[in-house]
Amino acid sequence: MTAGILPDREIARLHQSGAIASARPLDPDQIQPASLDLRLGPKAYRVRASFLPGRGRTVAEKLERFSMHEIDLTVGAVLETGCVYVVPILESLALPADLRAATNPKSSTGRLDIFTRVLTDGAPEFDKVAAGYHGPLFIEISPRTFPIVAREGSRLSQIRFRTGDAVLGGEALEALHAAEQLTSAARPDISNMGIAVSIDLKGDASGLVGYRGKRHTGVVDVDRRAAHDVLDYWEPIRRSGTGELVLDPDEFYILVSEEAVHVPPDYAAEMTPFDPLVGEFRVHYAGFFDPGFGHGRAGGTGSRAVLEVRSHDVPFILEHGQTVGRLVYEPMASRPDRLYGLDLASNYQAQGLKLSKHFR
Numbered sequence: 001m002t003a004g005i006l007p008d009r010e011i012a013r014l015h016q017s018g019a020i021a022s023a024r025p026l027d028p029d030q031i032q033p034a035s036l037d038l039r040l041g042p043k044a045y046r047v048r049a050s051f052l053p054g055r056g057r058t059v060a061e062k063l064e065r066f067s068m069h070e071i072d073l074t075v076g077a078v079l080e081t082g083c084v085y086v087v088p089i090l091e092s093l094a095l096p097a098d099l100r101a102a103t104n105p106k107s108s109t110g111r112l113d114i115f116t117r118v119l120t121d122g123a124p125e126f127d128k129v130a131a132g133y134h135g136p137l138f139i140e141i142s143p144r145t146f147p148i149v150a151r152e153g154s155r156l157s158q159i160r161f162r163t164g165d166a167v168l169g170g171e172a173l174e175a176l177h178a179a180e181q182l183t184s185a186a187r188p189d190i191s192n193m194g195i196a197v198s199i200d201l202k203g204d205a206s207g208l209v210g211y212r213g214k215r216h217t218g219v220v221d222v223d224r225r226a227a228h229d230v231l232d233y234w235e236p237i238r239r240s241g242t243g244e245l246v247l248d249p250d251e252f253y254i255l256v257s258e259e260a261v262h263v264p265p266d267y268a269a270e271m272t273p274f275d276p277l278v279g280e281f282r283v284h285y286a287g288f289f290d291p292g293f294g295h296g297r298a299g300g301t302g303s304r305a306v307l308e309v310r311s312h313d314v315p316f317i318l319e320h321g322q323t324v325g326r327l328v329y330e331p332m333a334s335r336p337d338r339l340y341g342l343d344l345a346s347n348y349q350a351q352g353l354k355l356s357k358h359f360r
């Protein structure tokens with residue numbers, strides 16, 4: 001198979017062959033152009049603290065030691081901020097030896113500041129699924145800003161499957177940018193680490209720059225769209241005279257990229273946080289960008305990247321145009337049948353500054 005990220009059709013094939021098994025039939029829109037959404041199983045475990053199983057150990061073994069309480073998700077339950085939960089996922093894997101995977105919170109999950117990571121048996125790291133992995137998947141969930149309601153079947157994270165190592169280096173990325181214009185920056189900073197994405201602090205015509213999460217709000221139901229009023233959960237942030245924004249330590253911000261970004265149909269991208277050694281702040285969740293995101297023929301012209309930003313330990317002054325992340329591009333093993341924004345109920349195509357789909 002050609003090196004790269006597996007498209008929708010190949011993910012469906014993995015499901016048919018049993019390499020992706022599920023306790024329930026897949027939801028009709030669960031397979032995305034370059035990823036599969038993972039669904040919560042019927043039970044959550046409230047654990048004392050986050051953990052990794054480590055080599056040779058199963059997550060179930062560790063849950064026996066660290067679980068404080070079991071929660072029934074068949075009827076839905078509130079997951080509180082500051083608490084850590086582990087939930088067995090409905091899908092499990094029996095990957096062929098040449099296929100590995102990576103997981104990531106869905107964009108909607110990152111925008112709600114729900115910290116999630118996926119665990120596999122024997123894993124020394126979060127969010128990486130070893131080539132040829134056979135076994136269950138578990139998700140660790142820790143809501144940071146808003147308490148949430150989740151239930152069996154809720155989709156908080158997603159998985160991408162890849163073969164080989166085909167991430168584009170600096171020169172290949174320069175060539176792709178010359179052919180396809182990956183960001184709207186006049187002279188983008190391109191390196192082996194990806195193409196730079198910077199922050200917009202000028203805002204829209206009304207001067208709106210972003211949002212800061214409120215504290216002590218009501219719950220957000222992760223399965224309900226346009227169900228919550230923005231101002232009950234978010235404080236709008238307006239442009240300042242100087243074009244700076246001081247990030248309060250441990251507050252959560254939704255901001256937007258200065259550049260429009262573009263993922264051509266034969267590629268997928270991933271945003272990586274800006275090197276935190278350079279600053280005390282970081283784009284917190286970043287995430288997967290689908291083939292077709294921001295693509296003109298898929299109705300995406302002008303799509304910006306949404307940036308979930310936090311400062312740690314000290315207040316940090318962000319300035320307009322500062323680099324906050326990098327988009328790393330990787331070819332698809334073959335072109336997906338469906339692109340983001342085309343034939344899909346895509347929530348964020350052609351977005352500007354956009355909160356998650358749960359708000360109206």
Ligand SMILES: Nc1ccn([C@H]2C[C@H](O)[C@@H](COP(=O)(O)OP(=O)(O)OP(=O)(O)O)O2)c(=O)n1
Pocket residue numbers: 032105106107108109110158271285286287288289290293304305306307308340345346347348349
């Ligand atoms: N920091 C990020 C991460 C992603 N995206 C964009 C690019 C993705 O292609 C798109 C959708 O991402 P997900 O599939 O993760 O999001 P959801 O599944 O929540 O949304 P949808 O229902 O639209 O697929 O959001 C973004 O603007 N900013």
